[in-house]
Amino acid sequence: MESLFNFFNKYNTLSKEGEKAIAEISKIVEIKKNTDLQPIGHTCKTIYFIKKGVARIYYFKDDIDITESFAFENNIIARVESLFTGKTSRKAIQVLEDSELIAINSTQLFKLYDKFPEIERLFRLIFEAAYVGTIDRIEGIQFHTAEERYKALIKEAPDVLKRVPLKFVASYLGITQVSLSRIRGIR
Amino acid sequence: MESLFNFFNKYNTLSKEGEKAIAEISKIVEIKKNTDLQPIGHTCKTIYFIKKGVARIYYFKDDIDITESFAFENNIIARVESLFTGKTSRKAIQVLEDSELIAINSTQLFKLYDKFPEIERLFRLIFEAAYVGTIDRIEGIQFHTAEERYKALIKEAPDVLKRVPLKFVASYLGITQVSLSRIRGIR
């Protein structure tokens, strides 16, 4: 759990009681490569922290597999649209390597908010930061060519290309495998 | 201020003290059509609620004016990337009709979070909802044609077309005025 609290400290330092409360509603999960954490069509009630491994959020659009986002070590991944709305999610989280995660039960977490304003604040700050990242991503998608987006990706997250199959990278960039291949070909 | 508190009630009901505290750090602003609320390049310290009128957030990308979003009556508008990060904003908020707004000072608001967890919760919920909207928008941008996005817009917010010049709608949709004109032409 220590890596999790190190991550939290970047946003808001918790008291011992706060940490303990979170530890109690969390558990460590080990999963094999290429398996889904939770099926599509259920309401998301878990926030995952990645200790080791890679994960992606994906969904099907007209029977085509689309990757919405990736997450690596020491980061959080969650299907926010379902978590915050309580609606069932059309999305799934899949692990791309043998991974070790910490699963935080969100129903219980949200209850902790009443007792621990520091925890409510912590997650407010975490999701505010994620929100800002999402706003920036819109600009990237809307006003850059696929090639520019690809180059930005290798710059920001070179790991992606080493650890993730190109077909997932392609849909994440909003293009087809074929187009991505051409972009890479030109060098 | 009443319309503001009605809006808040959709997310979290405040105590009288909470409402009073917010009222104290807010003021009503009247502005003429086509004027900017705040210049580009300053850190955003205001959250606006629109009592009457329309506003947009915009910025310049390679000297071209890009509309990031619109907001109408009974909604909030803010430059979130600056508000949450404290960095200066490359964006501006502009009013497109003679408007009446409520300006909430965010520096003071964030201070209220310590005294009033209910206020922290209120804004957490407001921005969580906005975050979800942004995630959905990414899907819209990435996997729908300009025509589909245009049709979705008339469906969800027909007002936009009546109250906003087409050139702004075009950049919001991520296309040029020329392309938007063609899309509309086909009918």
Place this chain on the structure above:
DNA sequence: CGAGGCCTTGACCGCGGTCAATGCCCGTGG
């Protein structure tokens, strides 16, 4: 009445899409 902003329309072009063939790597079974 002229000037300038906004919208439309035409001619032309390039990025990224689809379809399909081929190469490559790897796991499985004879």
Place this chain on the structure above:
DNA sequence: CCACGGGCATTGACCGCGGTCAAGGCCTCG
């Protein structure tokens, strides 16, 4: 240990959406 099959990536041929450039119509306002 090799043969085969299937998933992933690359490549070629072709096409359409949306981009740019430029001209023209239509308002509003001085």
